[in-house]
Amino acid sequence: MTQFFVFKENINGNIIKIVKDEARHLFCILRKKVGEQIQVFDGSGGIYQVRVEKINQSVVETKILSKISFPEPKFKLHLFPAILKNLKMDYLIQKVVELGVEEITPLITKNTVVYLNSQASRSKVSRWQKIALNAVKQSGGARLPLINLPLDFSEAIEKLNPGQKGGINLIFWEKEKKNNLREFFSTLRSPLSTINYQLSAINLFIGPEGSFSKEEISQTKKYNFIPIGLGGHILRSETAAIVATTLVLYECNELR
Structure with a gap:
């Protein structure tokens, strides 16, 4: 069933008001009528079955019939992809949001x-937020991811706290031949592991089409980043982001 987004401030008791683009879509395109049932979500884990009580192109007033609350995920998956050209970045964001990424911070790297x-950054983020919203609606998700303004690579790695309890920083690099995700998570689960497996956050860094530079990889070492390879094939950046996200969620039993 198609979902529609509602702002939490428009949920009052057992009444939900759907506004803006979602209201216009329901009224003008789908031509919903009073008495029909639809499904809405609040972007914070709540999905509601509601009945249309009043409807026009500006606002759709509905009554809650039932609610499902999804718990917080076991950890926050934060993706840091290098900015790609136009449709490639749109595609990347759409697919990783469908998979369940909670936060995205686009990167400006040496080879970006x-x-x-x-101004262009704010415009792009607005576009990406709309793509993310549609991806959540299409995939039946319950949480709307946060999309931040782009950051310079150095600024991004400095903002992360490498000492945070349960936080892990992974940087994917095609020249890394020793570490892969399967071996990393196997080691992580080992009783002998020195890393706290009570994960609170996993931060994934994905490079541009020209890859991360050796200087950037070297720069991450003092922040305890772990370089990870994705096998023998050279993947496009958008493919690498999707593969890395899927593998991390699978290894953590969070692939929905």
Whole structure:
């Protein structure tokens, strides 16, 4: 069933008001009528079955019939992908959100070919937020991910706290031949592991089409980043992001 997004501030008791684009879509495109039932979500884990009570192109007033609350995920999956050109970045965001990424911070790296000023960055983030919203609706998800303004690579790694309890920073690099995700998580689960397996966050860094530079990889070492390879094939950046996200969620039994 198609879902529709509601702002939490528009949930009052057993009444939910659907506004803006979602209201116009319900009224003008789908031509919903009073008495029909639809499914809505609040972006924070709540999914509601509701009945239309009043409807026009500006607001749809509904009554809650039932609610399902999804618990917080076991850990936050935060993706840091290098910014890609136009449709490639759109595709990347759509697919990782469908999989369940909770937060996305686009990166500006040495080999990034897309450069955005502050106005263009805000415009892009607005576009990506709409893509993320549609991806959650399409996949039947309950949580709307946070999409941040782009950060310079150095600023991004410095903002992460490598000493946070249960936080792990992984950087995917095609020249890494020793570490792979399966072996990493196998070691992590070992009773002899020195890493706390009570994960609170996993931060995944994905490079641009020209890869991370050796200087950038070297820079991450003092922040306890773990370089990870994705096998013998050279993957496109958007493919690498999807594969890495899928494998991490699978290894953590969080692939829905």
